[in-house]
Amino acid sequence: MGRMVDADGVELWVEQRGEGPDVLLVAGLGDPAEAWRSQLDGLADRYRLTAFDNRGAGRSPLPDGPLSVAGMADDAAALLRALQVPAAHITGFSGGSFIAQELALRHPGLVRSLVLMSTTARPDPYFRAMTRFWNWMVERAPDERAVLEAFYLWIYTPRAHADGMVDRFIDEALAFEHPQSTEAFQRQLAAFAGHDTLDRLGGIRVPTLVLAGELDLATPPRLGRAVAESIPGAVFEVLPGEAHQPFQEVPEVFNARVGAFWREVEAPAAGRATRHR
Template identity: 60%
Template sequence: MGAHVRSGALEIWTEQVGQGPDVLLIGGLGDTVESWQFQLDGLADRYRLTAFDNRGAGRTAMPAGPVTVAAMADDAAAVLDAHGIASAHVAGFSGGSIIGQELAARHPDRVRSLVLQSTWVVPDPYLRAWGRFIEWLIDAAPDERTFLEHFFLSIYTPRAHNDGTVAAIIDEVVDFPHKQSSDDLHRFLSAFWAHDGTGSLPTITAPTLVLAGGIDPTARPELGRAVADAIPGARFEVWETESHQPFQEVPDRWNARVAAFWDEVEAGSGTPAPRTAADHAADSAHPSPDRPQTRSG
């Protein structure tokens, strides 16, 4: 069961499952707790996982005033406070990875380790152009389904589009009762285009694993590599056949990889487990994923 927790005047929707070392999951653009369903289901036997709706998404309102990544990082810290969590393994994807970076820089004692999926230091011209296209699409699309059909071309692999996975996700998003307004989407996007992690990344002390999809057209591997290069001791991996959200398309593989990383940190080494021959074979095998049953974006 989920519940709202308070951060100042803001009521943040959170859900918590499982038992074990604490994990905080941070979603991306417009994403809610449901985007992490495969992790909430697949890792709860080993970890206590907390997920939340970002401000302006799902069941968390968008407060008045400027929307900044720093404020959203403080929201994440407030979620930890509300649940009595001193520190947690933090995982974020896309915009959530940027929030995770800022959380680790602003509140280093709260971050046990950091997993950054589909991330960047600062948007390059290509990513900014893609962002302008999405901003245009939000207003130009005649309805939500049409927006999602076009937006998800940049998010999921051709495999997921062709096997019906994306169609199922779109149906779930359209049926989701807690809609994000177009205005809130614009404000959320603007916060990320304005954010530059160049100065904060070198200050991150948490063990960090950076993951990139080899065919992600947005948070491309070179952007993820720049993040890993900027964070002392960070490990960087490219999953060659995956796109922006492998934690949904190949959740069993993603869960196993990040759990191995967390286990290394818990054991005290702070070093991600090395990739194995099986990992490389999986990259080249174009695995048939389980179909996600969660909303995303």
């Protein structure tokens, strides 16, 4: 069961699962905590996972005034402090990966490692044109199903459209009791479209894994590669045959890879503890 948490005056809906090293899962545009269901279920035997609704998504209210990626990163930092988590492995997807980058830059002491899935550091002309289309699409599409059918063309593989997975995701989204408003979608989208950390990423000093889907239209691998090349020591990997949201399409592949990465990060600390005994 989830609960509302006061994160330094901002009310955020939080889901937690499992025991072990802390992991914070940061969702992308419009996604509630439930987007991470396969990670909350599949990794809880080894980690304590926290997923939450960003401002204006799910059950977290939309505040007055413009949204910013930096402000949402501060929300994530305040949430970790409210939950008394001294530091966590941070995993961000798409817009959530933008938040994760800012979190590592603005609050480095709270970040043990980064996984950046479907990411960029500076939106390119294609990305900006795509988001401009999304901005008016949510107002002019004939109904919510049409919005999702169009939006998901950028998100999921042709395989997922062919085998019924996308239809299932659409039905689940339409049945969700806390849909995102058009205003909230547009304000989150504006924040993510204005994201730019490219010239600052060299300041990230934690182990970082950057993952890209080979078929990703929204944030193609070249954008993720540029992020990895800007972060000292970052590892960049392309997931063959996958698109923008592989943590939902192939959760077993995603979970295995991030789990292996977190074990690698944890291993030096375990080694130091063994040597000191």
